Amino acid sequence: MMKAVTRCGGDLIFNSSYAKPKCGANDVIVRVKAAGINPIDYKLRWPMGERIVGLDCAGIVEEMGKNVGGFNVGDEVYGRSKGSLAELAVVDPKMIALKPKTASFAEAAAMPVTYLTSLQSMRAGNLSKDGRVLIIGASGGCGTAAIQLAKSMGAKDIVGVCSEKNADFITGLGATHVVDYAKETITSFCLEGGKEIKNDSKFDVIYDAASYSGAGEDYRDSAVELLKLPTEATQHGQYVGINGSPGFWMRGLTIGLPKTST
Numbered sequence: 001m002m003k004a005v006t007r008c009g010g011d012l013i014f015n016s017s018y019a020k021p022k023c024g025a026n027d028v029i030v031r032v033k034a035a036g037i038n039p040i041d042y043k044l045r046w047p048m049g050e051r052i053v054g055l056d057c058a059g060i061v062e063e064m065g066k067n068v069g070g071f072n073v074g075d076e077v078y079g080r081s082k083g084s085l086a087e088l089a090v091v092d093p094k095m096i097a098l099k100p101k102t103a104s105f106a107e108a109a110a111m112p113v114t115y116l117t118s119l120q121s122m123r124a125g126n127l128s129k130d131g132r133v134l135i136i137g138a139s140g141g142c143g144t145a146a147i148q149l150a151k152s153m154g155a156k157d158i159v160g161v162c163s164e165k166n167a168d169f170i171t172g173l174g175a176t177h178v179v180d181y182a183k184e185t186i187t188s189f190c191l192e193g194g195k196e197i198k199n200d201s202k203f204d205v206i207y208d209a210a211s212y213s214g215a216g217e218d219y220r221d222s223a224v225e226l227l228k229l230p231t232e233a234t235q236h237g238q239y240v241g242i243n244g245s246p247g248f249w250m251r252g253l254t255i256g257l258p259k260t261s262t
Contacts, residue, residue: 001017001018001019001020002017002018002019002020002086002087002088003015003016003017003018003086003087004018004052004083004085004086004087005052005053005054005085005086006018006051006052006053007044007045007046007049007050007051007052007053008046009045009046010045012042012053018052018086020088021088021089021090023063023064023065023090024065024090025065025066025067025068026065026067026068026092026093027064027065027068027090027091027092027093028061028063028064028065028068028071028077028090028091028092028093028096029061029062029063029064029088029089029090029091030057030059030060030061030062030077030081030088030089030091030096031059031060031061031062031087031088032057032058032059032081032084032086032087032088032089033058033059033060033105033109034057034058034059034104034105034106034108034109035054035056035057035058035084035085035109036054036055036056036057036084036109036110036111036112036113036114037054037056037085038055038056038113038114038141039213039214040055040113041053041054041055041085043214050082050083051083052082052083052084052085052086052089053083053084053085054081054083054084054085054086054089055080055081055084055112055113056078056079056080056081056084056109056110056111056112056113057078057079057080057081057084057089057091057109058076058077058078058099058105058106058108058109059076059077059078059089059105060074060075060076060077061073061074061075061077062088064093068093070093071093071096071098075098076098076099076105077091077096077097077098077099078096078097078099078103078105078108078109078111078112079091079095079096079097079112080092080095080096080112080113081095081096084109110141111145113141114141114142114144114145115145115149117142117145117242118142118145118146118149118207119145119149121142121146121207121240121242122146122149122150122153122205122207122240124238124240125204125205125206125207125238125239125240126204126205126235126238127150127153127155127204127205128153128154128204129153129154129155129156130154130155130156131150131153131154131155131156131157131204131205132155132156132157132159132202132203132204132205132228133146133150133155133157133158133159133203133204133205133206133207134159134161134186134203134205134206134207134223134226135147135150135158135159135160135161135175135207135209136161136186136206136207136208136209136210136211136219136223137161137162137208137209137210137213137217138160138161138162138166138170138175138178138209139160139162139163139166139169139170140209140210142209142242143160143162143170143207143209143210144169144170144173146207146209147160147170147173147174147175148173148174150174150205151173151174156176157176157177158174158175158176158177159175159176159177159178159179159189159203160175160177160178160179161178161179161181161186161210161219162178162179162180162181163180163181163182164180164182164183167180177189185222186219186222186223186226187222187225187226190202190226197226199228199229199231202226202227202228202229202237203226203227203228203237204228204234204237204238205237205238205240206223206224206226206227206237206238206239206240207240207242208220208223208239208240208241208242208243209242209243210243211223211241211243212241212243213243220239220241223239224239227239
């Protein structure tokens with residue numbers, strides 16, 4: 001038996017005597033040393049989510065199925081699991097990698113969901129070198145990942161929306177400008193004291209990690225107005241939201257989203 005945090009409907013329950021997982025032919029069993037917690041972990045209900053809570057983990061390979069190659073028992077790995085809040089986690093070998101020696105288990109476990117989400121979003125937005133990026137929810141998990149990724153991808157201007165208390169934190173990560181949402185709007189920031197927003201003040205990519213996240217935030221309509229218009233030198237800006245209203249997701253699953261939204 002092992003300790004684990006499990007789903008029971010909408011509740012998360014600590015279980016001190018949960019059955020240890022069996023290793024299938026295509027599975028890897030990891031002894032968890034650290035696990036990441038993301039909003040999706042406590043928002044998903046059983047059976048939409050796995051019985052054991054959590055996706056991100058880092059740990060040591062304890063057992064491998066007969067069809068698994070590329071790893072050895074004792075390897076330090078990190079990635080996505082089928083329930084990370086447990087002493088042992090079942091993982092798909094395609095969803096893990098060797099942990100960098102320079103990263104702690106805690107650092108590695110904090111990366112998969114937030115950094116992969118942000119990387120996919122920057123790519124979906126077609127971020128290019130010298131691009132201008134607006135990151136809404138810049139001090140959260142996905143926001144901080146997006147700042148670092150945008151910087152590494154060569155973005156020239158990285159504008160982060162957060163509270164004043166987190167301003168130094170996000171500038172330390174690479175944000176070039178900060179919008180304190182308690183003092184100004186993203187629209188007033190782009191107006192720069194004028195009456196009209198110049199196209200150069202608009203954004204190539206707007207990454208929204210805050211709207212529809214559960215606290216009543218809704219930046220989408222005002223954000224879309226701040227996307228760059230296409231010119232001979234630039235394409236239309238892209239809005240990438242990682243949450244979305246029920247109607248927004250329903251449109252994505254049926255008729256599709258506008259070309260300026262992802």
